[in-house]
Amino acid sequence: MPAPTIATVAELAGVSTATVSRALQRPDKVQPQTRERVMAAVRATGFVPNSQARNLRSRASRTVILLVRDISNPFYLEIYKGVEEAAVEAGYKVLMGDARNDDERIQHYIDMVHARHADGLILMVGRFPEVLKAELGRLPPIVIALETFPDLSLPFVKIDNVAAAAEAVEHLVALGHRRIAHITGPMPETLAVDRLAGYRRALAAHGLAPDEALVVQGDFGLAAGRAAVRRLFETGTDFTAIFAASDQMAVGAVSELRARGLAVPDDISVVGFDDIVLADAFEPPLTTIHQPRFDIGRQAMARMIGLLAKEPGGEDVVFATRLVVRGSTGPVKSDFQLKRRRRP
The missing domain is CATH 3.40.50.2300 (Response regulator)
Incomplete structure (x- = not known):
């Protein structure tokens, strides 16, 4: 059964659709008896006034x-x-x-x-x-x-997540890092899959074998960055840098590294993704992928x-995106393995 319309109400009340509209929008401009007939028709038909009824001329809410x-x-x-x-x-x-x-x-x-x-x-x-x-x-x-x-x-408005992620990892490789961890977004969402693909593409371009122990799933949130670093330490795998699929996870990762007595970037370099306002205000300022x-x-x-x-x-x-280099990344240090196992 079709949903009742303003025309349905007008027919039952014996008035024009313009009168119904006026009774719903500006009831003070309608005679009390007419207004009551309109409202009775609204109740009888189950008509729900909405922006379509309130704006008959444009039929749009803007x-x-x-x-x-x-x-x-x-x-x-x-x-x-x-x-x-x-x-x-x-x-x-x-x-x-x-x-x-x-x-x-x-x-x-x-x-x-x-x-x-x-x-x-x-x-x-x-x-x-x-x-x-x-x-x-x-x-x-x-x-x-x-x-x-x-x-x-x-219709889509987007960025190339694969190319952007690859650029972030290329930056770390250029600084001498070979053991680069990645904190992903929530899998299997395409955005997270694409950034993981960019991470892997950059490693492969430099002949670096992927190590699945270095890939930890996150959810783009602050707590996920902390949890991912804890997971990396639990597995005992060596790493000198982290590429996080969001700035919030990167900030969480830096916080957890500090809690373990490690310095960023002296012990571990960290790159984020997004360039949120917090990235430049954080200490150290976060190297990240900027999205316009x-x-x-x-x-x-x-x-x-x-x-x-x-x-x-x-x-x-x-x-287009671009890499913004700030203070959270630096050259790999030869003594990182001893330092990264320190605890507070």
Whole structure:
């Protein structure tokens, strides 16, 4: 049975759709008897007023949702600024949602767009619910920013994670490091898989045999960096450097190394990924891969505006990254093995 519309309410109440709209938006401008007939019709039909009813002329909310993995991660601040700047220029507003790696929450925000509470969704989440993949033709306007879902034909704004990760490891190899550990993102998410592939590609380019004992899985969070270093020490494998798939994990790794009486970079070098604001404020300042997050946010919103305007789709946008060398990396030291086993 089709959902009741504003026309359904108007017919039952014996008034025009404009009167229904006015009764819902500005009830003080409608005669009490007419207003009561409209509200009775709303109750009888089960009609749910939404932004479609409140804006009959444009049938749009002029709102876009930016849905991220973890709203507490400072990585998303510059993304949001870029999205909002482009949105304001085009007469839109932006709501920010927290997916929390939860399929139901992702579905909730998609349902918000279906219900016309928002016009489109910019997704920055690590997963795309399987149930939605079977409904691609019925999805609302969606742009994927920085995440990668190879099996989805949706507009993407992204970076080359394989090349960026390889550049980070190349930097460590150039400093003389040969035993380089890697803290991955949550596997098997494509973003984490690609950064692991870049790590392995750089090792292979220099004839360095991969050692799976040096690869520890994380989740991009601070605590995962600490836990990964503890795991590396538990296995007893030697390493002189760490490449972490996020700055938060890199900061966590440095904290755990310090707790064990080790100095960064004198004993162990550490490279992160993202170049969040904390990277430059941390001590030592973090060597990391910079992503132009503000520009990425602007471009994601520009793609969304194009979708909403029914403009022909363009090619996916791939932004360049760059290595930012700071104080957390240095040349390998010959006496590292003795030092790295010290405890506080």
